[in-house]
Amino acid sequence: MSSKVIKGESIEEMKKMDDESIDLIFADPPYWMRVEGVLNRVEGTEFNGCDDDWDQFDSLEDYENFTREWLTECYRILKPNGSIWIIGGMQCVYSIGAIMQQIGYWLINDVVWHKKNPTPNFKGTRLNNSHETLIWATKSKKSKYTFNYKTAKELNHDTVSDSDFKKGVRKQLGSVWRIAVCAGNERLKDDEGMKLHSTQKPEELLYRVIAISSRKGDVVLDPFGGTMTTGAIAKRLGREYIMIERDEKYYEYGLRRIEKEVFEDSDIANAVFDKKQKRVTMTEMIKAGFFVENEYFYLKNGEKIGTIQLDGKMLYNGEVIDMHTCAAKAKGVKANRVNGFDVWCVLRDDQLVPISDVREQYRATLEE
Numbered sequence: 001m002s003s004k005v006i007k008g009e010s011i012e013e014m015k016k017m018d019d020e021s022i023d024l025i026f027a028d029p030p031y032w033m034r035v036e037g038v039l040n041r042v043e044g045t046e047f048n049g050c051d052d053d054w055d056q057f058d059s060l061e062d063y064e065n066f067t068r069e070w071l072t073e074c075y076r077i078l079k080p081n082g083s084i085w086i087i088g089g090m091q092c093v094y095s096i097g098a099i100m101q102q103i104g105y106w107l108i109n110d111v112v113w114h115k116k117n118p119t120p121n122f123k124g125t126r127l128n129n130s131h132e133t134l135i136w137a138t139k140s141k142k143s144k145y146t147f148n149y150k151t152a153k154e155l156n157h158d159t160v161s162d163s164d165f166k167k168g169v170r171k172q173l174g175s176v177w178r179i180a181v182c183a184g185n186e187r188l189k190d191d192e193g194m195k196l197h198s199t200q201k202p203e204e205l206l207y208r209v210i211a212i213s214s215r216k217g218d219v220v221l222d223p224f225g226g227t228m229t230t231g232a233i234a235k236r237l238g239r240e241y242i243m244i245e246r247d248e249k250y251y252e253y254g255l256r257r258i259e260k261e262v263f264e265d266s267d268i269a270n271a272v273f274d275k276k277q278k279r280v281t282m283t284e285m286i287k288a289g290f291f292v293e294n295e296y297f298y299l300k301n302g303e304k305i306g307t308i309q310l311d312g313k314m315l316y317n318g319e320v321i322d323m324h325t326c327a328a329k330a331k332g333v334k335a336n337r338v339n340g341f342d343v344w345c346v347l348r349d350d351q352l353v354p355i356s357d358v359r360e361q362y363r364a365t366l367e368e
């Protein structure tokens with residue numbers, strides 16, 4: 001399979017594709033925004049929202065029929081263990097979600113893209129609409145879809161401060177993502193220097209979606225390509241891509257954008273955080289000299305707790321218990337066991353070193 005950018009009608013083009021041939025779909029369809037009249041900013045200039053021809057529908061029935069048709073094609077071409085993301089605003093996301101469930105999709109998450117820099121409600125007549133919703137779904141409840149859980153943690157800057165992140169703190173990625181709307185140099189301009197597309201999505205959003213829900217080499221399809229943000233980021237992350245867009249201008253600019261993109265060959269692209277680690281035991285690490293029988297294990301605050309035994313258990317207050325139970329006791333937490341590799345340190349050259357680092361050093365010798 002090689003990547004391609006297709007100029008054409010998305011439903012017709014998807015009809016030409018094989019059943020169950022796509023790993024991941026990202027769709028940013030027409031929202032049917034129903035924008036009417038001219039909207040002015042507070043200082044009087046005209047706000048250029050989305051009133052494009054491609055976003056016009058005659059009625060709710062018309063919009064729903066279109067939505068059902070393209071979502072049915074996506075369902076057919078998606079692999080059984082693939083997944084699909086659809087982004088929408090309040091105008092369309094409820095229709096889309098209902099139709100998805102009628103077709104048979106299984107919803108995994110809905111994600112709120114909380115815009116750091118939303119367009120204000122210029123007239124002050126209702127709440128400032130500062131989010132859009134992404135629906136993440138599979139073909140069935142049984143789908144074994146890709147989720148790079150640890151990669152997602154690496155991308156979580158929403159609930160971890162920059163300073164904590166630098167210190168190594170990682171937390172589960174949640175379903176509210178704080179990302180700025182596409183602006184500045186990232187925003188594609190036409191030859192007259194005007195904004196090319198009214199709804200170009202931020203690269204950071206696509207980066208998260210593709211990095212966490214696909215693997216290198218997977219095929220990512222976007223049936224509504226626009227400026228080809230999906231294709232550009234798929235290429236950056238080493239995925240194949242199929243992009244469909246019917247507008248000549250968007251197609252041309254988008255194609256050039258993708259051509260300029262290069263594979264970044266990063267830990268995120270390769271999802272190294274999610275690679276299954278070889279299981280190693282404390283006994284073999286002691287035998288290999290990475291730990292010393294009867295050496296002290298410490299908490300991160302330097303408190304000396306117990307000594308490690310050859311069988312991997314710990315001698316603590318006169319009893320021999322496994323190191324995970326001992327970790328829970330030493331930390332005084334409610335749980336009976338906590339992962340000792342997240343808790344214990346040893347002394348190396350008078351410095352406290354997490355035993356998980358020592359384990360990595362040992363694993364590295366196995367790979368050599």
Ligand SMILES: C[S@@+](CC[C@H](N)C(=O)[O-])C[C@H]1O[C@@H](n2cnc3c(N)ncnc32)[C@H](O)[C@@H]1O
Nearest residue numbers: 009010028054199200201224226227229245246
């Ligand atoms: C919401 S925009 C996608 C923007 C894109 N995600 C980006 O970051 O630039 C939807 C795009 O779908 C295209 N489109 C709408 N209906 C289509 C159809 N039936 N077939 C192909 N393209 C279509 C429009 O021209 C528009 O560029």
